[in-house]
Amino acid sequence: MTPLSADAVESDHASPAAAVRRRRIALSYLLTAVLPALLALGLLVALAMSSARAPAAGPAAGGPADHTVRLFVAIAVVILAARLFGGLARRVGQPPVVGEIFAGLCLGPSVLGAVFPAAGDWLFPIEIRPVLQGLADIGLIALMFVVGQESRRTPLKGHGGTAMSIAQAGIAGPFLGxxxxxxxxxxAWAGPRADPVVFAMFLGSALSITAFPVLARIxxxxxxxxxxxxxxxxxCAAIADVVAWCMIAAMAAVAGQDSPARAxxxxxxxxxxxxxxxxxxxxLLARLFAAIEGYGEGARLLALIVGLLLSSAVTSAIGIHAIFGAFIFGFCCPPAVIARQAERINALSGALLLPFFFVGTxxxxxxxxxxxxxxxxGVTLLVTAVALAGKLAGPMLMARSSGLSWADSGTLGVLLNARGLTELVLLNLGLSLGLLSDRLFVALVLMALATTAMTAPLLRLAGVIAARADRRGT
Structure with a gap:
C-alpha cells in the first residue's frame, strides 16, 4: 500500500465529490451544533429577561446555592488571611499565631464589620457560621490533642524539682491576681451564669495559662x-497547663450544671x-498501636483519629467540653509510637482548621x-498588667532562688507569659458557659494578643540586659 502523493490529495480536495461532501458536513454542523446552540442561548436570554421582570420561585439570592458559594469563598478567605498575616508576623519577629489572631480580629466586626459592614455580612452570613464553627471545633480538638502530647513528651529528668516549684509559683501568683x-x-463584667466563686476560679485560671504550642514555636x-x-x-508550661486544665475542667463541670448534685x-x-x-x-493504647504496627502508617492514623473523636465524645457526654477528652487522649497516647501521625494531625489542623477558630473568636x-x-x-490595661506581673514576678523570683541568674530568671518569666492560642480556647469556653460578658471577653482577648506579642520584644530586651551584665562582669 503506497502513500498518497501531495498532488493526489490536492486533486481529491478539488474534485466535485469532495466539494459536495464538505457542503453536507457544513450543513449538518449548522443543523446539529450551531442552530441548537443559538436556540439554547436565545432561550436562556429569554428566561433571564423573564425572571428579571417577575422572579421565579426557587433558589434566589440568599438561598442554598448562594450560601454554598459564600461558604467556599469564606473558607478560601479565612485560610489565605491566616497564612498572610502569619507570614507578616514572622517577618516582624513575632510568632505566626499573633498574626493569625490578628487576622481573625480583622475579619470580624472590629475591623471589616466597622469599615465595610456589607462585605462582612456577605462573607460570614448567619447560615454558614455553624459550618465554620464545626471546622473550628475539629481544629480545637486536634490542638488539645497536640498540647496533651507535648505535655507528656516533656521529660522531668534532672529538672523536675526546680520546674515543679517554678510552675507552682507561675500558677499561684497569676491565680491570686x-x-x-x-x-x-x-x-458588672461577669457573664449571666457566673457566680462569684466560679468567676474568680475562671479569671485565676485564665491568667495562669501558658500557650504550650506557642512557647515551643518561639x-x-x-x-x-x-x-x-x-x-x-x-x-513549667507543661506542669502549669496540666494543673490549669484540671482546674478548668472542674470549674466547667460546676458552671455547666444547674444542680450541685449534677455538678x-x-x-x-x-x-x-x-x-x-x-x-x-x-x-491499652500502647498495646493497640503495637498490634497494628504491621498494618502501616495509615492504620495507626485511623486508630488515632477514631480514638481522639471517641474520647472527645466521652467528655461531651459527661457534661464538659470535648477539648478535655482530646487533651486526656493526647496525654495518654504513647508519643514515641505515634509521633509521625501526631505531626500530620498538627500540620493539618494548623494550616486548615485552626484559622476558623481565630475567625470565630x-x-x-x-x-x-x-x-x-x-x-x-481601663479594664484591658488592668488585666494585661496583672497578667504580666503575675507571670513575671513569681517564676522569676523562684527561678532566681533556685540558682538561675537574674537574666535567665527574667527570660523564663517572659517565656511563660506567652498565652496566645491556648488562652483563646479558654476564653471562648468561658463565653460559651456564660461566665464572661461580651465586654470582658474583648478585654481578655486583647490581653492575650498583647502578652503574646510582647514575648519576642521582651526576650530581645532580656538578651540585651544579659549581654550588658556579662560585659560588666568581665
Whole structure:
C-alpha cells in the first residue's frame, strides 16, 4: 500500500465529490451544533429577561446555592488571611499565631464589620457560621490533642524539682491576681451564669495559662530548645497547663450544671475517666498501636483519629467540653509510637482548621459594640498588667532562688507569659458557659494578643540586659 502523493490529495480536495461532501458536513454542523446552540442561548436570554421582570420561585439570592458559594469563598478567605498575616508576623519577629489572631480580629466586626459592614455580612452570613464553627471545633480538638502530647513528651529528668516549684509559683501568683480582679469586676463584667466563686476560679485560671504550642514555636525559632532556660520553660508550661486544665475542667463541670448534685456527678465522672485513661487506658493504647504496627502508617492514623473523636465524645457526654477528652487522649497516647501521625494531625489542623477558630473568636470580638469606652480601655490595661506581673514576678523570683541568674530568671518569666492560642480556647469556653460578658471577653482577648506579642520584644530586651551584665562582669 503506497502513500498518497501531495498532488493526489490536492486533486481529491478539488474534485466535485469532495466539494459536495464538505457542503453536507457544513450543513449538518449548522443543523446539529450551531442552530441548537443559538436556540439554547436565545432561550436562556429569554428566561433571564423573564425572571428579571417577575422572579421565579426557587433558589434566589440568599438561598442554598448562594450560601454554598459564600461558604467556599469564606473558607478560601479565612485560610489565605491566616497564612498572610502569619507570614507578616514572622517577618516582624513575632510568632505566626499573633498574626493569625490578628487576622481573625480583622475579619470580624472590629475591623471589616466597622469599615465595610456589607462585605462582612456577605462573607460570614448567619447560615454558614455553624459550618465554620464545626471546622473550628475539629481544629480545637486536634490542638488539645497536640498540647496533651507535648505535655507528656516533656521529660522531668534532672529538672523536675526546680520546674515543679517554678510552675507552682507561675500558677499561684497569676491565680491570686485573677481572683482579686474577679472581686473588683464582679458583677458588672461577669457573664449571666457566673457566680462569684466560679468567676474568680475562671479569671485565676485564665491568667495562669501558658500557650504550650506557642512557647515551643518561639523556643524553636530562637534556638533555645536545648538551653537550660528553654527546657525549664517547657517543663513549667507543661506542669502549669496540666494543673490549669484540671482546674478548668472542674470549674466547667460546676458552671455547666444547674444542680450541685449534677455538678458533683460530672466532676466524679471526669476524674474517673481521667484516672482510667492514665492507668489501664494508657496500657491499652500502647498495646493497640503495637498490634497494628504491621498494618502501616495509615492504620495507626485511623486508630488515632477514631480514638481522639471517641474520647472527645466521652467528655461531651459527661457534661464538659470535648477539648478535655482530646487533651486526656493526647496525654495518654504513647508519643514515641505515634509521633509521625501526631505531626500530620498538627500540620493539618494548623494550616486548615485552626484559622476558623481565630475567625470565630474575631466574630465574637466587637470592640465597637458598646463603644471604645474608658472603662473597657481601663479594664484591658488592668488585666494585661496583672497578667504580666503575675507571670513575671513569681517564676522569676523562684527561678532566681533556685540558682538561675537574674537574666535567665527574667527570660523564663517572659517565656511563660506567652498565652496566645491556648488562652483563646479558654476564653471562648468561658463565653460559651456564660461566665464572661461580651465586654470582658474583648478585654481578655486583647490581653492575650498583647502578652503574646510582647514575648519576642521582651526576650530581645532580656538578651540585651544579659549581654550588658556579662560585659560588666568581665
Amino acid at each position: 485573677g481572683a482579686l480582679l474577679a472581686v473588683l469586676l464582679y458583677p 523556643l524553636d525559632e530562637k534556638g533555645m530548645t536545648r538551653t537550660r532556660v528553654g527546657r525549664l520553660s517547657m517543663l 458533683a456527678l460530672t466532676v466524679v465522672l471526669v476524674v474517673a475517666y481521667g484516672a482510667f485513661m492514665a492507668g489501664p487506658g494508657r496500657r 474575631g466574630l465574637r470580638t466587637d470592640v465597637w459594640r458598646d463603644g471604645l469606652s474608658a472603662a473597657l480601655i
